[in-house]
Amino acid sequence: MGIVEMDSIAIPLRLRLSxxxxxxxxxRGFAMNPEPLHASLIETLSLIMVITSVAAVEMRRLKFAAxxxxxxxxLIVGLLLGFATVNRALYWWAATALVxxxxxxxxxxxxxxxxxxxxxxxxxxxxxxxxxVAALLxxxxxxxxxxxxxxxxxxxxxxLGVFRTNLAVASTVFALGLYAVLTRRDAIKTVIGxxxxxxxxxxxxxxxxxxxxxxxxxxxxxxxxxxxxLLLYVIGGVRQQFGSTDTFKLRELRW
Numbered sequence: 001m002g003i004v005e006m007d008s009i010a011i012p013l014r015l016r017l018s019x020x021x022x023x024x025x026x027x028r029g030f031a032m033n034p035e036p037l038h039a040s041l042i043e044t045l046s047l048i049m050v051i052t053s054v055a056a057v058e059m060r061r062l063k064f065a066a067x068x069x070x071x072x073x074x075l076i077v078g079l080l081l082g083f084a085t086v087n088r089a090l091y092w093w094a095a096t097a098l099v100x101x102x103x104x105x106x107x108x109x110x111x112x113x114x115x116x117x118x119x120x121x122x123x124x125x126x127x128x129x130x131x132x133v134a135a136l137l138x139x140x141x142x143x144x145x146x147x148x149x150x151x152x153x154x155x156x157x158x159x160l161g162v163f164r165t166n167l168a169v170a171s172t173v174f175a176l177g178l179y180a181v182l183t184r185r186d187a188i189k190t191v192i193g194x195x196x197x198x199x200x201x202x203x204x205x206x207x208x209x210x211x212x213x214x215x216x217x218x219x220x221x222x223x224x225x226x227x228x229x230l231l232l233y234v235i236g237g238v239r240q241q242f243g244s245t246d247t248f249k250l251r252e253l254r255w
Contacts, residue, residue, distance in 0.1 A: 039162040042082040045075045046169045049203070050142070053176040054134055056192050057184075060127065062118040066109040069192055072173075073101035076199055079166075080219075083206050089216035090206070097202075100225040105195060108225075112188055112232040116239070121186040121246050130183070137175045145171040166207035174200030187235045187245040191228060198224050 052075065055068035080094035125133060146168035173196055180193025202219055209215045239245050 042079060042162050043165050045078045045082070046166045046203070049075050049169055049199070050138060050172055053173045053196055054138060056196060057134055057176050057180045057189075058127070058131055060120045062113045062120055062186070062188055063110070065120070065189065065192055066106055066113065069109070069195055070102060070106040072196070072199060073097070073105065076202065077102055079203065080206060083210040087211050087213065087215065089213045090210070093206075093216040093219045096220045096223065100223045101195075101199075104225050105228050108229050108232050109188065109192070112236055120184070120189050121244075123185055123189075124183045134176060134179065137179055138172055141172045141175045142168045163207050167204055170200045170204035170207060172200075173203065185246050185248050187238075187247050188232070190247060191231050191235070194224065194231075195228065198222070 049072055052068045052072035056065045056072065059065040059068060077094050077098045080090050080097060084090035084094060123130060146164060177193045177196025177198075177200060180196060181190050184190050184193060201222070205215060205219060235245055242249075
């Protein structure tokens with residue numbers, strides 16, 4: 001599919017998302033700058049990342065949460081390909097992300113969930129209050145970063161519409177990932193939260209410095225797929241030995 005065809009699909013979708021998300025997130029005076037890169041496509045993919053983050057955190061079936069993460073991983077790959085028009089080195093990062101984020105990490109997650117009750121252990125905060133907290137985090141961090149981007153990234157590039165939106169999304173995804181790590185008792189959901197943290201960091205990285213060759217190198221070097229594999233391996237061993245992946249109960253173990 002060519003770039004023109006992709007933009008023709010992305011623009012209507014972005015407009016629909018904008019009607020829902022922008023009145024909540026952005027000031028009314030904000031006008032997007034469609035000129036840099038393929039801004040409409042990039043902003044569409046970026047905004048959908050917020051939705052997949054909330055889904056990954058709040059879905060109580062671990063398989064569905066893993067699917068939400070998989071969707072977000074594919075969005076990250078699409079974003080890297082969009083930015084690759086100004087930095088060909090990002091094609092390598094996109095290829096690496098496709099393998100590590102969209103193939104290996106979901107496979108590790110599904111393998112860890114397979115053969116078990118995929119219902120998440122009861123988290124610290126109940127479902128209803130948790131959804132409210134996640135929504136407040138989403139709105140708060142998006143508006144804060146979007147409105148104060150000059151303080152966080154005092155560069156001319158960060159003031160452009162596509163980069164401004166991406167940085168706001170990156171901080172939101174990072175906050176939701178941290179929220180999952182701190183409030184989820186299920187170790188697998190905690191790992192998913194860690195993956196969201198990584199995606200937030202990587203989105204901010206490519207948004208702040210898309211033209212630098214070192215950006216792709218740093219992005220590839222900070223992939224956490226090995227960490228995810230080791231964590232899930234340990235979680236599987238703990239589940240076999242003690243019959244639980246409750247991180248709160250693990251604190252009671254004695255060596």
